[in-house]
Amino acid sequence: MKSIVWPVTGLMMIAGAAQAQSLTVVNFGGANGDAQRAAFVQPFEKASGTKVSVVEYDGSQAKVKAMVEAKHISWDVVDVESGDLGRGCSEGLYEKLDFSKIGKRADYIPGSIDECGVGAFVWSxxxxxxxxxxxxxxxxxxxxxxxxxxxxxxxxxxxxxxxxxxxxxxxxxxxxxxxxxxxxxxxxxxxxxxxxxxxxxxxxxxxxxxxxxxxxxxxxxxxxxxxxxxxxxxxxxxxxxxxxxxxxxDLDYWAIVKGTPNLAAAYKYIAYATSPGATADFAKRIGYGPVNNGGIAKLDAKTLALLPNSPQNIKNAVxxxxxxxxxxxxxxxxxxxxxxxx
Structure with a gap:
């Protein structure tokens, strides 16, 4: 790209802006993926103007590792299971999070904040x-x-x-x-x-x-x-x-792939996807619990009865x-x- 001289520099600026306004989010697909698309992806695209591409995977961390080692990052935000988050963090696969770019720690349920991840939802x-x-x-x-x-x-x-x-x-x-x-x-x-x-x-x-x-x-x-x-x-x-x-x-977590060129947009996506309104909307669609206390507060008794981390259901849970x-x-x-x- 450095060797190309465009006759109109404005075209380069537009292309650069367009590239910056894109994000790839990875999840497990299925009913969960459908609920994420409706509660997180589509509203975030509308609110931010960022184009979000969704990729489904089976949870294997091999592709993330290959990307990071090759320094060719095509995934930005990944839905990671709890057992893989710690290993991925220690291996340098995920960014260590600056939580000030996501939200207030006190707003999130216990166990949802990790060095390299923040809770996406609670399932059981x-x-x-x-x-x-x-x-x-x-x-x-x-x-x-x-x-x-x-x-x-x-x-x-x-x-x-x-x-x-x-x-x-x-x-x-x-x-x-x-x-x-x-x-x-x-x-x-x-x-x-x-x-x-x-x-x-x-x-x-x-x-x-x-x-x-x-x-x-x-x-x-x-x-x-x-x-x-x-x-x-x-x-x-x-x-x-x-x-x-x-x-x-247990919780699934949002993690940001180490070295992503879309770091700012990744933070904005996670902040949106863990906000009270988005987490409550997601819970209504699939029955997985919000990680945000404000999201729990937005739900009625009928919805709460179906969630693993409602005050009643979590009493005798492990x-x-x-x-x-x-x-x-x-x-x-x-x-x-x-x-x-x-």
């Missing part, structure tokens, strides 16, 4: 059931394990994370004590023993869409499920309900311990895979 894995099929509604994981009280198959995601915590709660461990128990070899053995009790009744799911499908089809009487998937099924007229006792919640799973995830997932294959 919870116990879900078809209220048209069950005469007795389950109240928690003890009921999930009680095949005499509520006969039938149960759905669980085919992985250790989440299931070990559910098993301990079914075995009487209080939500607040789950990770202190799971941090011991005896606690891990206890969780696997409890899972073994239920194993003949388990139907595994791997994709998030399968859990509500199993319920609607009658393949299972209860299942663990992403709460947003259950909310989407309810909007389609299915009488699926959630027992929030013992749900495991915040997923990302550090625990970073430290022990590989060994526990290997043990789980061996156990599940027997």
């Amino acid at each position: 894995t919870a116990l879900a059931y078809n209220a048209d099929a069950l005469k007795t509604a389950p109240t928690g994981w003890k009921d999930f394990w009680d095949v005499k009280k509520i006969p039938g198959k149960r759905g669980l995601r085919k992985m250790a994370r989440g299931n070990l915590e559910f098993a301990l709660m079914a075995d009487g461990v209080a939500p607040k004590d789950v990770y202190s128990v799971l941090a011991t070899p005896a606690g891990v053995d206890r969780a696997f023993r409890k899972l073994t009790e239920l194993k003949p009744y388990i139907q595994w799911w791997e994709a998030g869409a399968q859990a509500p499908q199993f319920l609607v089809a009658g393949d299972v009487v209860m299942t663990s499920a992403f709460n947003g998937r259950i909310n989407a099924a309810r909007k389609d007229g299915k009488n699926l309900q959630v027992a929030w006792n013992g749900s495991i919640y 915040r997923q311990d990302g550090e625990f799973w970073t430290d022990h995830g590989d060994e526990l997932e290997q043990r789980f895979a061996a156990w599940a294959s027997k």
Whole structure:
């Protein structure tokens, strides 16, 4: 570009301005992506004049790493799961945030502010059931394990994370004590023993869409499920309900790719997407909780009842311990895979 001399310098200024007013935002697509487009992307484009391109990905950090190492950045803002945020930050994949460019720290819920990220929304894995099929509604994981009280198959995601915590709660461990128990070899053995009790009744799911499908089809009487998937099924007229006792919640985070040429626009996008109005709008569309206290305050009781971090639903919930799973995830997932294959 430096070797080109334009006859009209104004053209260069216009081109430069146009290039500056663009942003690429990366998320997981699906119903979540649709809700983000309606609540965040389109209103931000209208308010800022910035063109936002949305890219879907599977959460793998490999492409982000390749971009940063090559110093050829084509993504700007990325929706990152909690387990990947810390690793990505330590590896230099994401910018360390200047929070003064986003908002007031006091306005955000606990756990939503990190060195390289700010919470995008709160989601959970919870116990879900078809209220048209069950005469007795389950109240928690003890009921999930009680095949005499509520006969039938149960759905669980085919992985250790989440299931070990559910098993301990079914075995009487209080939500607040789950990770202190799971941090011991005896606690891990206890969780696997409890899972073994239920194993003949388990139907595994791997994709998030399968859990509500199993319920609607009658393949299972209860299942663990992403709460947003259950909310989407309810909007389609299915009488699926959630027992929030013992749900495991976590946050997705907004992160800015290290070295982006669109840093200022990235900050503006995150500030908008975490503002009270935008987070409340998003929550109404998919049932994932706002990270902004002002967003929570904007919601009515009916909407709050569907959110993992409403004052009522979070009382007996467990915040997923990302550090625990970073430290022990590989060994526990290997043990789980061996156990599940027997």
